[in-house]
Amino acid sequence: MPSSTQSETMNFLNQIATSYPAAISLAAGRPSEHLFDNLDHASLLSAIRTYEAHYGARGSLLQYGPTAGLVRDLIADQLRIDQGVPATAERTIVTTGCQEGLALCLSVLCPDPTDVLLVRNPTYVGATGAANLFKVLVVALDGSSGADLPTQIQQAIVRERKNGRTVRAVYLIPDFDNPTGEVIGLSDRKKVIDICAYNQVVILEDNPYGLFRYEGIDVPSMAALDVSGCVIHLATYSKTIAPALRTGALALPESLFGDRLALRTCLNRIVERKSFLTVNTSQLTQAIVGGLLLEQDGSLRSWIEPSRRTYQENLSAMTAALRDTFGESRTHVSWNNPAGGFFLTLNLPFDFTAADVDVCATRYKVIAMPMSFFAMDNSQDNRARLSFSAASSRQIQTAVENFGRYVDSRTTSHLAGHG
Amino acid sequence: MPSSTQSETMNFLNQIATSYPAAISLAAGRPSEHLFDNLDHASLLSAIRTYEAHYGARGSLLQYGPTAGLVRDLIADQLRIDQGVPATAERTIVTTGCQEGLALCLSVLCPDPTDVLLVRNPTYVGATGAANLFKVLVVALDGSSGADLPTQIQQAIVRERKNGRTVRAVYLIPDFDNPTGEVIGLSDRKKVIDICAYNQVVILEDNPYGLFRYEGIDVPSMAALDVSGCVIHLATYSKTIAPALRTGALALPESLFGDRLALRTCLNRIVERKSFLTVNTSQLTQAIVGGLLLEQDGSLRSWIEPSRRTYQENLSAMTAALRDTFGESRTHVSWNNPAGGFFLTLNLPFDFTAADVDVCATRYKVIAMPMSFFAMDNSQDNRARLSFSAASSRQIQTAVENFGRYVDSRTTSHLAGHG
Numbered sequence: 001m002p003s004s005t006q007s008e009t010m011n012f013l014n015q016i017a018t019s020y021p022a023a024i025s026l027a028a029g030r031p032s033e034h035l036f037d038n039l040d041h042a043s044l045l046s047a048i049r050t051y052e053a054h055y056g057a058r059g060s061l062l063q064y065g066p067t068a069g070l071v072r073d074l075i076a077d078q079l080r081i082d083q084g085v086p087a088t089a090e091r092t093i094v095t096t097g098c099q100e101g102l103a104l105c106l107s108v109l110c111p112d113p114t115d116v117l118l119v120r121n122p123t124y125v126g127a128t129g130a131a132n133l134f135k136v137l138v139v140a141l142d143g144s145s146g147a148d149l150p151t152q153i154q155q156a157i158v159r160e161r162k163n164g165r166t167v168r169a170v171y172l173i174p175d176f177d178n179p180t181g182e183v184i185g186l187s188d189r190k191k192v193i194d195i196c197a198y199n200q201v202v203i204l205e206d207n208p209y210g211l212f213r214y215e216g217i218d219v220p221s222m223a224a225l226d227v228s229g230c231v232i233h234l235a236t237y238s239k240t241i242a243p244a245l246r247t248g249a250l251a252l253p254e255s256l257f258g259d260r261l262a263l264r265t266c267l268n269r270i271v272e273r274k275s276f277l278t279v280n281t282s283q284l285t286q287a288i289v290g291g292l293l294l295e296q297d298g299s300l301r302s303w304i305e306p307s308r309r310t311y312q313e314n315l316s317a318m319t320a321a322l323r324d325t326f327g328e329s330r331t332h333v334s335w336n337n338p339a340g341g342f343f344l345t346l347n348l349p350f351d352f353t354a355a356d357v358d359v360c361a362t363r364y365k366v367i368a369m370p371m372s373f374f375a376m377d378n379s380q381d382n383r384a385r386l387s388f389s390a391a392s393s394r395q396i397q398t399a400v401e402n403f404g405r406y407v408d409s410r411t412t413s414h415l416a417g418h419g
Numbered sequence: 420m421p422s423s424t425q426s427e428t429m430n431f432l433n434q435i436a437t438s439y440p441a442a443i444s445l446a447a448g449r450p451s452e453h454l455f456d457n458l459d460h461a462s463l464l465s466a467i468r469t470y471e472a473h474y475g476a477r478g479s480l481l482q483y484g485p486t487a488g489l490v491r492d493l494i495a496d497q498l499r500i501d502q503g504v505p506a507t508a509e510r511t512i513v514t515t516g517c518q519e520g521l522a523l524c525l526s527v528l529c530p531d532p533t534d535v536l537l538v539r540n541p542t543y544v545g546a547t548g549a550a551n552l553f554k555v556l557v558v559a560l561d562g563s564s565g566a567d568l569p570t571q572i573q574q575a576i577v578r579e580r581k582n583g584r585t586v587r588a589v590y591l592i593p594d595f596d597n598p599t600g601e602v603i604g605l606s607d608r609k610k611v612i613d614i615c616a617y618n619q620v621v622i623l624e625d626n627p628y629g630l631f632r633y634e635g636i637d638v639p640s641m642a643a644l645d646v647s648g649c650v651i652h653l654a655t656y657s658k659t660i661a662p663a664l665r666t667g668a669l670a671l672p673e674s675l676f677g678d679r680l681a682l683r684t685c686l687n688r689i690v691e692r693k694s695f696l697t698v699n700t701s702q703l704t705q706a707i708v709g710g711l712l713l714e715q716d717g718s719l720r721s722w723i724e725p726s727r728r729t730y731q732e733n734l735s736a737m738t739a740a741l742r743d744t745f746g747e748s749r750t751h752v753s754w755n756n757p758a759g760g761f762f763l764t765l766n767l768p769f770d771f772t773a774a775d776v777d778v779c780a781t782r783y784k785v786i787a788m789p790m791s792f793f794a795m796d797n798s799q800d801n802r803a804r805l806s807f808s809a810a811s812s813r814q815i816q817t818a819v820e821n822f823g824r825y826v827d828s829r830t831t832s833h834l835a836g837h838g
Contacts, residue, residue: 028483036481041464044703048460062455062661064447096515096665096697103696107552129695133526134553242481246515246701276425276548277522277696278515283663284463285701 009125009373012354020361024399026386027369029178029342031239032314033390035307039242047291048284054294065283067275069094071290075235075249077298083210084224085233087251091263093270094286096278098208098236098248102171103130104277105232105250108269109168109202110136116160118153118170122374124178124206127171137165140376149184150191157199169202174222176209176341179374179385183339186219197228200257206234211304213340214312229255229263237289239342240300245285311342317393318344318386321400326407333407335386342389345371350410351381364406366399425548428792431773439780443818445805446788448597448761450658451733452809454726458661466710467703473713484702486694488513490709494654494668496717502629503643504652506670510682512689513705515697517627517655517667521590522549523696524651524669527688528621529555529587535579537572537589541793543597543625546590556584559795568603569610576618588621593641595628595760598793598804602758605638616647619676625653630723632759633731648674648682656708658761659719664704730761736812737763737805740819745826752826754805761808764790769829770800783825785818 016027051071052061061070069075072094076087095101110117110131117131121140131138139160141152157167172192174184184192196203205222223233236248250270256262274280296303319337326333332349352370361367371383388396435446467480470490480489488494491513495506514520529536529550536550540559550557558579560571576586591611593603603611615622624641642652655667669689675681693699715722738756745752751768771789780786790802807815 030483033479033482036479039481041467045460045464060452060455062458062663063452064449064657064662099698100696126695126698129691133692133695238483242703243483243698244481244702246697246699272425272548273552276545276552277519278665279518279545279662280665282665282701282704284661285703 012357012369012373016367020365020367023361023365023367024391024395024402025367026388026391026396026399026403027367028390029387030243030390032307032310034310035239035304036242037306038303044288047288047295049291050294051287051291054291061283061287063283065280065286067280068092068271069249069281070283070286071293072249074290074293074298076251078293078300079223079233079235079249079251081299082301083207083221083233083235085221085235085251086223086254087233091252091254091267093250093252093267093274094281095248095250095274096281097238097243097246098206098234099126099130100274100278101234101248101250102127102204102206103133104270104273105169105202105204105234106131106136107134107273108266110134112166113137114165115168116165118156118167118201119376120149120172120177121376122179122371122380123171123376124173125374127204127206128376138376139165139167144379149188150195153192153201154195157195157201167199167201169204170196171204171206172222173206173208175207175219176212176338176343178208178341179343179369179371180345181336181338181341181343183219184222186225189219189222189225193222193226193228193230197226197230197257201230202256203231204234205231208236208239209341211240211301212308212311212342214308214315216339223251223253226253229253229257229259240304241289241292245288247281247285247289311389313393314388314391314396315344317396318388318400321397322346325400325404342387344386344388346384346386348382348384348407348410352384353381356410360403360406364402364409366402366406368403425544425551428544431776431788431792435786439784439786442780442784442786443810443814443821444786445807445810445815445818445822446786447809448806449662449809451726451729453729454658454723455661456725457722463707466707466714468710469713470706470710473710480702480706482702484699484705486699487511487690488668488700489702489705490712491668493709493712493717495670497712497719498642498652498654498668498670500718501720502626502640502652502654504640504654504670505642505673506652510671510673510686512669512671512686512693513700514667514669514693515700516657516662516665517625517653518545518549519693519697520653520667520669521546521623521625522552523689523692524588524621524623524653525550525555526553526692527685529553531585532556533584534587535584537575537586537620538795539568539591539596540795541598541790541799542590542795543592544793546623546625547795557795558584558586563798567610568607569614572611572620573614576614576620586618586620588623589615590623590625591641592625592627594626594638595631595757595762597627597760598762598788598790599764600755600757600760600762602638603641605644608638608641608644612641612645612647612649616645616649616676620649621675622650623653624650627655627658628760630659630720631727631730631761633727633734635758642670642672645672648672648676648678659723660708660711664707666700666704666708730808732812733807733810733815734763736815737807737819740816741765744819744823761806763805763807765803765805767801767803767826767829771803772800775829779822779825783821783828785821785825787822 072092073089079085079087233251369385371380491511492508495511498504498506642650652670788804790799
């Protein structure tokens with residue numbers, strides 16, 4: 001993916017809501033503001049006080065702090081309790097949001113021009129953007145053959161090796177993928193781990209949505225399944241506490257492919273590089289995370305329950321509205337049924353581009369995200385990502401109805417053009 | 420400078436205080452904790468409330484926010500008022516500490532392998548470390564010839580051009596340099612700007628200590644003197660409000676070497692890359708900075724006055740103790756007399772290495788920073804950087820006396836070795 005497209009996507013995501021104030025946005029994957037209902041000024045302060053009461057002797061929170069973080073122990077606890085990640089304080093690095101953790105991993109794991117990061121197609125633009133920043137070669141997995149994910153990864157590793165390149169890492173969001181909403185099943189997770197362990201490829205398991213499941217039962221995180229030392233787990237508190245805390249974490253495995261010294265070297269390199277990017281993550285925001293984790297006895301599951309229910313209702317509203325609007329299938333519109341997360345994928349009978357977004361937002365008052373913004377080729381041109389996290393159920397219903405009228409206008413004019 | 424040395428330095432700075440709890444540290448350049456005297460929980464909250472009262476309609480502070488920042492207008496005002504920087508909101512980018520701003524600038528300004536960053540020797544390790552992170556070639560100015568700074572820069576530009584490389588940027592801390600404490604005079608500032616403007620070299624003016632002057636009168640910032648569009652001003656609130664806010668800023672000039680479109684492109688690239696590093700700077704910490712700036716009517720000069728006086732007294736205590744301890748000059752120890760900032764340079768009659776730090780800290784209970792940690796060659800091996808920002812006057816006096824005994828032990832054994 002060319003850098004301009006990544007930037008375009010990121011700018012689009014950042015600016016979209018303000019660009020069309022009259023339209024309902026199903027574009028950005030920001031959390032619902034209901035997430036902040038229990039996070040007023042008093043509770044922010046209470047979290048800091050709880051943290052200070054627990055760790056009073058650690059010195060002023062307002063100072064510089066250790067590069068690897070202040071609340072590594074509390075974060076490791078939460079990742080163990082909530083996600084089954086075998087995290088320990090010593091192998092946890094607190095980062096300035098998950099994005100910094102991702103950028104640091106790519107910089108450390110892929111130092112050479114022949115090192116390759118594998119990504120799915122489509123994939124989260126923050127991964128390809130961070131790779132681009134450090135001039136890391138990105139190769140998209142080939143899903144067009146119909147091969148399953150483990151086979152795609154195996155094939156890519158072999159293909160790159162033939163081309164004189166080395167796959168060093170694969171970026172995955174196994175739970176409720178951004179942008180597709182899909183989940184990697186247990187059997188595929190195990191196969192991917194086996195393939196990556198054998199080929200010494202690090203799995204970067206990005207997990208922003210793992211706690212937001214609306215039906216079915218949890219699949220163990222890849223870090224929980226990893227016994228070979230090939231999974232780095234990327235955590236964020238942007239979706240579970242607040243994006244403004246800019247606090248995330250990396251949980252590293254006990255060894256790197258069985259080599260404990262290699263793991264230690266990798267960890268030290270990440271920490272060193274962090275010191276040249278952001279020095280350390282804000283101790284103030286870390287203390288808020290830490291205090292809240294203390295107050296919640298180490299688990300965020302009940303803390304996020306109101307927002308989880310909101311998203312669940314929003315998703316129901318979206319699929320109901322999609323059925324009502326496109327149920328006759330006269331327009332050949334289809335969609336997936338994600339079991340969690342923030343996103344749903346819509347398949348359209350026409351290409352949906354950035355220019356189309358403008359028409360759709362201006363005339364039909366709804367903002368949808370072209371899936372092509374997350375794609376490495378043109379295979380996603382006729383798809384859209386619909387986010388159901390930030391808008392209300394009622395807004396979602398209206399937005400889908402509006403989008404239905406937009407689709408009608410496209411298919412009618414399409415037919416007219418060929419009639 | 421090899422990467423391992425940078426990491427060593429950064430680790431040293433981060434770990435030193437905890438490594439020798441019984442020793443007085445003159446190593447790290449962290450602000451005095453007195454800086455936080457007026458920043459208790461209530462005043463942090465008050466700052467957020469002040470911000471919200473002023474900009475109530477901007478939405479929840481707890482959400483994601485614009486990549487370029489929330490309080491660009493307030494920061495631009497402060498930089499204009501306090502430093503004469505011709506900043507505007509549109510040309511100001513809020514960064515996750517000054518370090519992120521520096522890293523972003525290097526990444527954008529020096530994309531090609533033949534692009535060069537010029538630095539002084541010795542220089543701040545965060546600059547060479549960030550350059551290393553993005554594989555930017557760092558070239559040290561040659562101060563050994565006795566040429567003045569403008570001539571050194573001119574010579575380096577020509578020399579690099581002959582070598583097929585292009586100097587894109589020069590990193591300077593014109594006010595109370597880290598590590599040396601030196602100030603670049605007005606005439607040299609003007610000459611450097613002329614040379615850089617003519618050769619299209621960007622001056623990265625890092626200014627953490629500009630407000631901490633203890634004698635004499637302010638020299639205008641290089642950004643204030645720049646009419647050619649060649650100075651990017653790097654600002655931080657770590658020394659003026661609190662490091663834990665991790666909030667700094669870049670103030671870009673009106674044009675890049677007279678080209679407004681080139682400036683716009685540069686700014687957009689910085690913002691794009693920031694979105695792939697840290698997404699946006701915490702809106703919570705930005706609101707604290709913004710609220711405090713509102714409460715202080717746009718200037719931090721009175722806010723920092725108590726810490727400025729503390730540092731002034733500390734510097735007096737340090738130079739007095741140095742005179743008392745080394746005044747007879749029997750040991751050939753000399754030092755500079757910085758007019759501001761956090762650091763003083765000590766010239767020693769022997770090499771002072773990392774191994775020596777350990778002996779000095781363990782046996783003489785004082786931690787000094789080898790200047791070689793900031794050097795690009797061995798020209799600084801017999802110097803030390805003494806910080807007078809964080810310790811108390813009394814501690815500084817004791818520390819210098821202790822260091823005197825350490826010097827005695829070194830020179831006596833040195834003499835003994837040759838006797």
